[in-house]
Structure formats: structure tokens, C-alpha cells
Amino acid sequence: MALPPQLRPLIGTWRGTGSGHYPTIDAFSYSEELTFRDVAKPFLVYQQRTWSPEGKPMHMETGFLRSPTATTVEFVLAQPTGHAELAEGTLSAVEGGLFLDLRSPQLLVSTSAKTVEATARTYRITDDRLSVDFSMAAVGVVMTHHLHSDLVKA
Ligand code: HEM
Numbered sequence: 001m002a003l004p005p006q007l008r009p010l011i012g013t014w015r016g017t018g019s020g021h022y023p024t025i026d027a028f029s030y031s032e033e034l035t036f037r038d039v040a041k042p043f044l045v046y047q048q049r050t051w052s053p054e055g056k057p058m059h060m061e062t063g064f065l066r067s068p069t070a071t072t073v074e075f076v077l078a079q080p081t082g083h084a085e086l087a088e089g090t091l092s093a094v095e096g097g098l099f100l101d102l103r104s105p106q107l108l109v110s111t112s113a114k115t116v117e118a119t120a121r122t123y124r125i126t127d128d129r130l131s132v133d134f135s136m137a138a139v140g141v142v143m144t145h146h147l148h149s150d151l152v153k154a
Contacts, residue, residue, distance in 0.1 A: 001042040004067045006091055009098045010036040010044060010123070014130045018050070018149025023141055030058050032149050034132075036065065043067075046075070067091060073100055075121070082113030087121055097125035114139055128153040 013035045021027040034048040044065045050058040063077035063085075071092065077085040089102035100123040107116050116138040124131045134147040 002040070003038055003042060003044070004070070006070055006098075007036075007044055007065065007067050008038075009125050010065070010130075011038050012036065013154040014151035015154050016130075016149055016151035018132070018147055020147045022136075022138070022146050023144060024139055029053055030149075032132075032151060034130075034151065046077075073102060075102055077104075082110030083116050084108040085119055087119065094124070094126070096127050099124050118143060 013033060015031070015033045017029065017031050019027065019029045030050040030052060032048065032050045034046065036044040036046055039045050046063045046065055047060075048062070049060045052058055059079070059081070061077055061079045063075060066074045066076075068074065071090055073089055073091045075085070075087040077087065079085075085104040085107050087102035087104040089100065092099050092101075100121075102121045104119045106118060109116055116136055118137045120135040120143060122133045130151045130153070132147070132149045132151065133145065135143050135145045137143045138146075
């Protein structure tokens with residue numbers, strides 16, 4: 001089966017910068033590169049890497065994005081921090097692009113990892129720009145914003 005056409009605007013490598021915060025930590029900024037790759041299957045392969053302003057590697061994650069219907073998405077994600085997300089949500093067309101709104105109401109969390117109870121992600125494409133937001137309920141804090149980044153297609 002071929003890639004659902006509604007996922008095509010995501011294909012490519014996106015680069016830019018982001019900032020993060022959470023009530024329990026100091027605010028930080030980072031640069032980011034993420035790729036959605038077409039592998040001639042009905043899903044995209046996702047890889048994301050981030051670096052501190054000094055160039056030191058920070059968070060990274062990898063996964064698979066599926067779109068079982070024209071308006072729904074499923075994102076399976078693995079993190080080296082001992083977290084695994086299965087985020088589900090909606091895909092909608094917006095002026096000049098696409099909007100994905102995903103929630104993972106529970107995660108798999110390893111015994112050594114920090115507690116993350118739920119996550120929420122949005123991906124908004126407008127022309128060649130992609131903005132990403134990530135929130136989480138973690139370490140005893142209710143669902144709260146953690147990350148925002150603005151990327152441009154390479
Ligand atoms: C804490 C960066 C994505 C969960 C932190 C900290 C930084 C950071 C700098 C504070 C220092 C530390 O504990 O290492 C980032 C970056 C991300 C990212 C750059 C991606 C762009 C995520 C994701 C999750 C997550 C996807 C969950 C699935 C957490 C948790 C903490 C944390 C649980 C600990 C908060 C605490 O100890 O109070 N993150 N993070 N982060 N992050 Fe993220």
C-alpha cells in the first residue's frame with residue numbers, strides 16, 4: 001500500500017530552533033532537525049534530534065506516523081529516556097498546509113525513567129514552515145507546555 005496523500009506535506013527534513021520550560025526545571029533553548037521519510041509504505045518514518053546552543057546533543061526520538069483515515073493520525077514514538085508514546089489524534093487541512101493534533105493518554109515508562117503520565121503534541125505546517133508544540137503531565141505536574149519549535153523545510 002502507498003503512502004496516504006494527506007501525509008505528503010510532512011515529507012522532508014525540517015530545521016530550526018526551539019525553547020523549552022516546565023515548572024520543575026530551568027528554561028532552555030535548542031536547535032532541532034526532524035525528518036519524515038517516505039519509505040514506499042503506508043506510513044512515514046520519523047527521526048528527530050536536538051542540540052544545545054553550544055552544539056551538545058540533547059533529546060532525540062524516533063517513530064512511525066500512520067494516517068488510517070483522511071482525518072486521523074497515529075504516531076508511535078520511542079525515546080532513549082525510557083519512554084514510549086502512542087499518540088492518536090486528528091489531521092486537518094488549514095490555509096497553506098496541515099494541522100496535526102495528537103494525544104497520548106498514557107505512556108510506557110521504564111522503571112528508571114522520570115514519570116510521564118500523558119503527552120499532547122501539535123504539528124502545524126504553513127507553506128514551508130513547521131511549528132511544533134509539546135505538553136506533558138509529568139513528575140507530578142498536570143498537563144503543562146514543555147516545548148515549542150519553529151522549523152523550515154531544508
Ligand atoms: C526535562 C529538554 C522532550 C520529558 C528536560 C530538561 C531539558 C529537556 C533540558 C531539563 C534537564 C533534564 O532533566 O534533562 C528536552 C528537549 C526535548 C524534550 C530539548 C525535545 C525537543 C521531551 C519529551 C518528554 C520529555 C518528548 C517526554 C516524553 C521530560 C521530563 C523531564 C524533562 C519528564 C524532567 C522534569 C523534571 O525532572 O522535573 N527536558 N525535552 N522531554 N523532560 Fe524534556
